[in-house]
Amino acid sequence: AFSMMIQSQRNSYHARRGVQRKVEILQQAADLGQGVPVVLLLHELSEYEGVWSILPVLPHLSATYGQSASWFFFIEEGTRVTLAALLQVLHRYQVHEEWFLGKRLHDDEASIIHHYAFSEEPSSFGYPDPAAGWALSTPLLQRLAERIQREHLKSDFTIDLKHEIALYIWEEGNGPQLTAVPEFCTEPRDNCATTFTTYLPNCGDPVSKKEIFVAVKTCQKFHSERVPVVKATWEKDAGLLEYYSDVADASIPTISLGVPNTERGHCGKTFAILRRFLSKAVPKTDWLLIVDDDTLISLPRLRQLLRCYDPKEAVSLGERYGYSLVQKGYSYTTGGGGMVLSRPAVSRLISSGCSCYSDDAPDDMVLGRCFTSLRVPITHSPLFHQARPDDYSVTLISMQQAISFHKHWNIDPMAVYKHWLQDPHLRDEL
Numbered sequence: 001a002f003s004m005m006i007q008s009q010r011n012s013y014h015a016r017r018g019v020q021r022k023v024e025i026l027q028q029a030a031d032l033g034q035g036v037p038v039v040l041l042l043h044e045l046s047e048y049e050g051v052w053s054i055l056p057v058l059p060h061l062s063a064t065y066g067q068s069a070s071w072f073f074f075i076e077e078g079t080r081v082t083l084a085a086l087l088q089v090l091h092r093y094q095v096h097e098e099w100f101l102g103k104r105l106h107d108d109e110a111s112i113i114h115h116y117a118f119s120e121e122p123s124s125f126g127y128p129d130p131a132a133g134w135a136l137s138t139p140l141l142q143r144l145a146e147r148i149q150r151e152h153l154k155s156d157f158t159i160d161l162k163h164e165i166a167l168y169i170w171e172e173g174n175g176p177q178l179t180a181v182p183e184f185c186t187e188p189r190d191n192c193a194t195t196f197t198t199y200l201p202n203c204g205d206p207v208s209k210k211e212i213f214v215a216v217k218t219c220q221k222f223h224s225e226r227v228p229v230v231k232a233t234w235e236k237d238a239g240l241l242e243y244y245s246d247v248a249d250a251s252i253p254t255i256s257l258g259v260p261n262t263e264r265g266h267c268g269k270t271f272a273i274l275r276r277f278l279s280k281a282v283p284k285t286d287w288l289l290i291v292d293d294d295t296l297i298s299l300p301r302l303r304q305l306l307r308c309y310d311p312k313e314a315v316s317l318g319e320r321y322g323y324s325l326v327q328k329g330y331s332y333t334t335g336g337g338g339m340v341l342s343r344p345a346v347s348r349l350i351s352s353g354c355s356c357y358s359d360d361a362p363d364d365m366v367l368g369r370c371f372t373s374l375r376v377p378i379t380h381s382p383l384f385h386q387a388r389p390d391d392y393s394v395t396l397i398s399m400q401q402a403i404s405f406h407k408h409w410n411i412d413p414m415a416v417y418k419h420w421l422q423d424p425h426l427r428d429e430l
Contacts, residue, residue: 002038002071003065006018006040010377025039054161061141062142089193096137100128102128102133107393115155129162140176152326206303213240217244220249257269257276289338301423313342316376333368334384336406388411
């Protein structure tokens with residue numbers, strides 16, 4: 001027997017997809033006549049938002065299903081499973097031993113998002129591609145569950161879950177490494193037990209340009225070096241866009257919100273943008289996108305993704321990071337990758353009175369804390385990126401239709417935009 005965990009999310013679109021996946025798997029089990037596997041939706045396991053980071057739910061899984069299941073298999077809501085093939089694969093491994101199975105990814109160079117781990121030889125460490133599914137044998141899961149209850153995690157931040165879980169399991173060489181399983185696939189080929197199509201689903205016609213208000217945060221010192229890159233790359237794809245700075249510069253043009261520039265954080269500036277979005281000063285739109293002046297983004301792909309979401313729901317969408325999640329912390333959408341908010345999310349935030357403790361507080365973390373207290377889920381899409389293409393596994397980002405990357409450091413931003421984000425065939429649409 002095994003237990004399957006769908007890494008579902010609370011947002012209604014994702015919850016529906018999770019349920020759909022669960023129904024498919026149970027139907028396959030019924031057809032096989034193999035008894036009913038336990039299929040769980042991650043977001044239903046607990047009221048706590050931080051369950052997406054998986055480590056906090058291991059004690060619960062161990063206590064509830066540790067006796068009956070020999071395997072715990074984790075998939076994303078878009079992962080297709082061929083149950084008969086999966087059972088065959090798991091059969092190859094001794095269930096009383098500790099196993100960590102998955103499709104192996106590795107870094108080609110030391111990466112900032114992995115805190116430069118294994119910088120001597122980045123490719124020596126393997127971590128699973130979550131889209132292909134990954135598995136823990138019960139003895140391993142039980143030992144991890146005990147460890148989590150005993151000890152604090154080394155870092156307060158959850159940035160790249162798949163890598164951090166692999167590091168936690170590896171335990172500096174005391175635990176198992178990831179065992180690569182060829183039948184765990186993302187692109188379909190022979191003998192696959194799992195496959196995955198895309199993180200950019202087609203939910204119908206893209207939302208109109210007129211429904212997204214784009215706010216670019218900048219400051220005087222970057223008017224000449226960063227703003228021209230935005231203008232030369234993705235600005236033309238925006239229907240409504242304003243630059244917010246510490247000084248009004250008519251040549252761009254920028255708007256000063258009366259908030260002095262801060263070296264870091266920008267919370268005061270971001271809250272001023274949120275209030276302006278709700279005011280009569282700008283056209284009324286469904287969606288607000290807040291980006292940095294060194295964010296590179298594909299607005300056509302974002303418009304395609306947004307069709308899947310209900311603009312009447314409170315939505316906070318982007319790349320999700322977590323702070324102190326094992327200790328009941330909170331999640332947030334990273335600012336550099338782009339923060340997408342629906343109008344109801346902005347309204348609820350502003351009317352709640354939740355605010356910055358200082359102008360230079362980290363805006364993305366403050367928003368995350370506010371949304372967590374308001375029970376607005378932080379919805380994750382791996383197509384948004386807080387770092388540069390070089391900082392991610394090439395295998396992973398080549399199969400994505402990425403929506404954003406961030407930072408101009410040591411790269412040619414124009415070349416990055418062209419290679420990773422520009423769709424020539426989408427140029428001339430509406």
